[in-house]
Amino acid sequence: MDVGKGNGNGKKPRKQYSDRARAERRLGWMLAGPAFLVMLAVTLYPILQAVYDSLFQFRLTAPEERAFIGVENYAVILTDPVWWIALRTTVFITVVTVVVELVLGFALALVMHKALKSVRGPLRTAILVPYGIITVVSAFAWFYAFDINSGYVNNWFSWVPGIDENLNWFAQGGTALFVIMASEIWKTTPFISLLLLAGLAQVPDELTEAAKVDGATWWEQMRKVVIPNMKAAIMVAVLFRALDAFRIFDNVFIMTNGAYGTEVLSLLAYRQSISRLEIGLGSAVSVLLFVCVLLICFVAIKLFKVDLAGSQGGK
Amino acid sequence: MPTSRRTRNAVKNRPRAVVLAGLVIGTMAMSGCGPAEADNSLTWYINPDAGGQAAIAQRCSDESEGRYRIETSLLPNDAASQREQLARRLAAGDTSLDIMSLDPPFVPELAEPGFLAPVPDDVAEATTENVVEGAIAGATWKDELVTVPFWANTQILWYRKSVAEAAGLDMSGPVTWEQVMEAARSQDKTLGVQGQQGESMTVWVNALIESAGGSILVDPEATAQTIELGLDTDAGVAAAEVISTIGEDGLGGPGLPTADENASLIGFQGDSGSFMVNWPFVWPATVAAVEAGTLDQAVLDDIAWGIYPRMAEDEEAAPPLGGINLGVGAKSDNPELAFEAIECIVSVENQAEYFVTNGNPPANTEAYEDPRIEESFPMSETIRDSLRAAAPRPQTPFYNEVSTGIQQTWAPPAGVDPETTPETSSDFIISVLRGEQLL
Numbered sequence: 238m239d240v241g242k243g244n245g246n247g248k249k250p251r252k253q254y255s256d257r258a259r260a261e262r263r264l265g266w267m268l269a270g271p272a273f274l275v276m277l278a279v280t281l282y283p284i285l286q287a288v289y290d291s292l293f294q295f296r297l298t299a300p301e302e303r304a305f306i307g308v309e310n311y312a313v314i315l316t317d318p319v320w321w322i323a324l325r326t327t328v329f330i331t332v333v334t335v336v337v338e339l340v341l342g343f344a345l346a347l348v349m350h351k352a353l354k355s356v357r358g359p360l361r362t363a364i365l366v367p368y369g370i371i372t373v374v375s376a377f378a379w380f381y382a383f384d385i386n387s388g389y390v391n392n393w394f395s396w397v398p399g400i401d402e403n404l405n406w407f408a409q410g411g412t413a414l415f416v417i418m419a420s421e422i423w424k425t426t427p428f429i430s431l432l433l434l435a436g437l438a439q440v441p442d443e444l445t446e447a448a449k450v451d452g453a454t455w456w457e458q459m460r461k462v463v464i465p466n467m468k469a470a471i472m473v474a475v476l477f478r479a480l481d482a483f484r485i486f487d488n489v490f491i492m493t494n495g496a497y498g499t500e501v502l503s504l505l506a507y508r509q510s511i512s513r514l515e516i517g518l519g520s521a522v523s524v525l526l527f528v529c530v531l532l533i534c535f536v537a538i539k540l541f542k543v544d545l546a547g548s549q550g551g552k
Numbered sequence: 553m554p555t556s557r558r559t560r561n562a563v564k565n566r567p568r569a570v571v572l573a574g575l576v577i578g579t580m581a582m583s584g585c586g587p588a589e590a591d592n593s594l595t596w597y598i599n600p601d602a603g604g605q606a607a608i609a610q611r612c613s614d615e616s617e618g619r620y621r622i623e624t625s626l627l628p629n630d631a632a633s634q635r636e637q638l639a640r641r642l643a644a645g646d647t648s649l650d651i652m653s654l655d656p657p658f659v660p661e662l663a664e665p666g667f668l669a670p671v672p673d674d675v676a677e678a679t680t681e682n683v684v685e686g687a688i689a690g691a692t693w694k695d696e697l698v699t700v701p702f703w704a705n706t707q708i709l710w711y712r713k714s715v716a717e718a719a720g721l722d723m724s725g726p727v728t729w730e731q732v733m734e735a736a737r738s739q740d741k742t743l744g745v746q747g748q749q750g751e752s753m754t755v756w757v758n759a760l761i762e763s764a765g766g767s768i769l770v771d772p773e774a775t776a777q778t779i780e781l782g783l784d785t786d787a788g789v790a791a792a793e794v795i796s797t798i799g800e801d802g803l804g805g806p807g808l809p810t811a812d813e814n815a816s817l818i819g820f821q822g823d824s825g826s827f828m829v830n831w832p833f834v835w836p837a838t839v840a841a842v843e844a845g846t847l848d849q850a851v852l853d854d855i856a857w858g859i860y861p862r863m864a865e866d867e868e869a870a871p872p873l874g875g876i877n878l879g880v881g882a883k884s885d886n887p888e889l890a891f892e893a894i895e896c897i898v899s900v901e902n903q904a905e906y907f908v909t910n911g912n913p914p915a916n917t918e919a920y921e922d923p924r925i926e927e928s929f930p931m932s933e934t935i936r937d938s939l940r941a942a943a944p945r946p947q948t949p950f951y952n953e954v955s956t957g958i959q960q961t962w963a964p965p966a967g968v969d970p971e972t973t974p975e976t977s978s979d980f981i982i983s984v985l986r987g988e989q990l991l
């Protein structure tokens with residue numbers, strides 16, 4: 238009997254569970270239930286609260302002037318060039334860092350994959366070191382390295398055209414964004430390379446051997462055998478990093494605090510909610526930021542056409 | 553299904569586990585994680601310093617003979633973050649805010665919604681005697697003293713004697729910005745000003761506008777909807793001219809767009825140093841650098857000081873005013889004790905001691921009579937004169953918006969245009985305050 242089809246009256250047949258299956262399901266709920274409730278409390282509740290707050294004009298230091306204004310906060314944000322400029326900067330940082338990290342990360346993954354057994358351990362550790370450093374610490378390290386007063390970069394690289402002792406990296410948007418993105422790439426490329434390494438390890442050797450026998454070049458092996466077979470790993474790497482990069486905050490906050498064209502969306506939300514104490518407007522920015530994140534997830538999953546649940550037998 | 557040995561042991565040990573958990577919770581409660589201890593304990597939220605406030609807290613606790621005990625709690629480093637934390641705690645009705653070290657510009661924002669306990673008349677009278685006018689103005693909101701002035705800060709003009717001499721500038725009297733710029737230009741040196749997009753930019757713009765006879769706010773008590781700014785005025789244009797000239801002519805050096813007070817000091821101590829406007833911390837920092845061997849004694853010997861530069865020869869300068877006031881949270885459990893403690897904290901002796909040990913100038917002019925001050929700070933007379941002439945930053949509940957709006961439109965200095973910046977800045981701040989634009 239085909240269980241997946243309907244029973245003729247449009248309703249799905251009710252699945253019959255044995256006593257044992259029912260007990261297992263009950264146990265499953267009892268075990269996962271508390272974690273599920275905690276997840277609801279720490280994620281869903283703040284999101285709903287933010288959506289609710291975003292409908293008010295509410296300043297923390299003027300509690301008596303709180304007033305319901307509907308979607309007015311959203312109208313203010315979406316008609317303000319400040320939002321669109323910050324969005325553009327954020328998307329630019331996300332795209333550039335993810336693309337560069339993907340290429341670098343893949344190269345590192347290949348190196349780690351092919352490395353001799355004797356050096357594999359130390360090599361992986363060495364590559365992972367930047368990822369182990371706290372983002373704020375790495376942001377300060379990069380800031381002090383490039384700072385016009387305390388930095389050594391201008392001195393060391395004065396032979397590079399365009400760099401001299403008077404170059405103030407954080408005084409213009411272009412150079413400041415370069416440092417911000419470079420520090421981001423330096424710190425998180427190891428993460429991508431590790432995910433890609435896991436993907437590489439899953440590609441069966443027989444496939445590449447067969448391609449070799451058929452006379453495929455290295456590039457053809459990569460393009461037609463290796464990369465298609467690690468699509469799920471690439472998608473996870475791209476998705477995770479894109480979400481991370483889109484929510485970038487620490488680097489910008491430490492290095493420029495959003496000055497001179499480096500404002501990103503998280504900083505904009507911070508400025509409204511924390512600095513200005515405008516809970517309503519800040520919540521609206523946060524909700525819009527959340528919608529952008531959802532959009533990225535949706536687009537990434539659609540674009541890669543990878544069914545992550547399929548591998549677990551969920552469907 | 554047979555029960556495993558581990559499960560059996562767990563069941564057997566259950567009463568022991570309950571006793572252990574009880575002990576842990578009991579210990580936590582007793583160690584301070586539980587309810588508050590004695591009723592006479594006061595918490596003083598302090599801004600970071602060299603330990604001076606903690607020492608005063610200890611001294612006043614000892615002198616109170618058990619009436620109260622002050623414990624200090626450290627706030628974040630910069631003034632903006634201190635304001636954020638205090639505002640959030642006050643809005644949430646935190647009862648632990650017995651005493652707070654507050655930056656004056658943020659006082660109206662906390663006083664307006666009633667977050668601060670009213671200062672009793674006798675305390676107000678006792679703590680404002682001989683206190684400089686600017687510090688009292690910064691502690692007042694709607695003609696009422698809402699905080700108590702503790703120490704007052706001001707910027708003075710620091711200069712290298714060799715440069716002033718080579719430029720032929722007579723430093724025996726007040727000088728103008730024009731003269732200072734010309735002297736630095738003629739000697740191919742850099743000026744120490746703070747051009748970064750930060751609070752220091754508001755400090756500079758405010759001082760220039762006040763010195764030119766204007767004011768950033770027309771009526772500080774106006775609401776967000778009715779507020780009027782004095783940026784787009786002759787005084788605002790004059791201020792923009794100074795900032796724009798320094799930026800465009802490269803007089804602040806390549807580091808100007810990101811220079812804060814510390815960066816200015818480093819530049820001033822270097823070979824290109826000439827003139828600098830900055831707070832008195834410059835002196836102990838330079839003395840310490842010489843003692844540590846990182847700076848030549850010759851640099852220290854070459855440094856002199858004077859009153860903040862004027863905008864016009866015949867008009868007295870209005871130097872920047874800073875400092876710290878002390879406020880009491882409206883929900884404090886012990887407001888009477890807190891004010892009693894504040895009277896002790898701001899005593900003339902404590903203010904003098906705090907200046908000598910931590911480099912923060914007294915708000916009370918009487919404290920300057922202490923002979924130790926002259927010894928440690930040879931420029932103390934100039935500081936006192938500067939404090940008398942200093943003008944506070946705009947006192948308004950919307951200070952954060954006004955200040956951030958100025959920072960975003962007046963930095964970098966080279967981008968300031970006297971013809972457009974004052975107007976653009978004014979329009980931007982007003983539309984932010986009316987809720988029509990993001991900041």
